[in-house]
Amino acid sequence: ExxxxxxxxxxxxxxxxxxxxxxxxxxxxxxxxxxxxxxxxxxxxxxxxxxxxxxxxxxxARVFLQVNGGASLLTAVRRNLYHHDDVHLLTADAGAERDAGRGFVRTLARLAVLG
Structure with a gap:
């Protein structure tokens, strides 16, 4: 600290x-x-x-994005906002399958669609 x-x-x-x-x-x-x-x-x-x-x-806030580290924080978001149906959870982490950035680009596209 x-x-x-x-x-x-x-x-x-x-x-x-x-x-x-x-x-x-x-x-x-x-x-x-x-x-x-x-x-x-x-x-x-x-x-x-x-x-x-x-x-x-x-x-x-209605869109929650986890950039790296899987989706563990998104799980916590889901647990805290489970009663809201207007929440969007996205991850930009390629995970175990590295796809030359395609997953990240898909996430950017989803963010653009969500506004």
């Missing part, structure tokens, strides 16, 4: 230009100083992923 704080101390952090929901607090965050602290805590502390998912949904 302290190592992350040291790295962040020398960096300018502005206000988010899109809504940012912290998985540490589970809440929307707009304050650059608070972002710095949340990122440091995220490195080694517990997270409130379910709270963050529900907050993101309340803020209007």
């Amino acid at each position: 302290e190592g992350v704080r040291a790295v962040l101390a020398g960096r300018r952090i502005g206000s988010p230009v899109v809504p940012f929901v912290s998985s540490v607090s589970g809440q929307l965050c707009t304050d650059p100083g608070a972002l710095r602290e949340l990122w440091a805590r995220h490195a080694s502390g517990p997270v409130r992923f379910g709270d963050a998912v529900r907050t993101a949904y309340e803020q209007g």
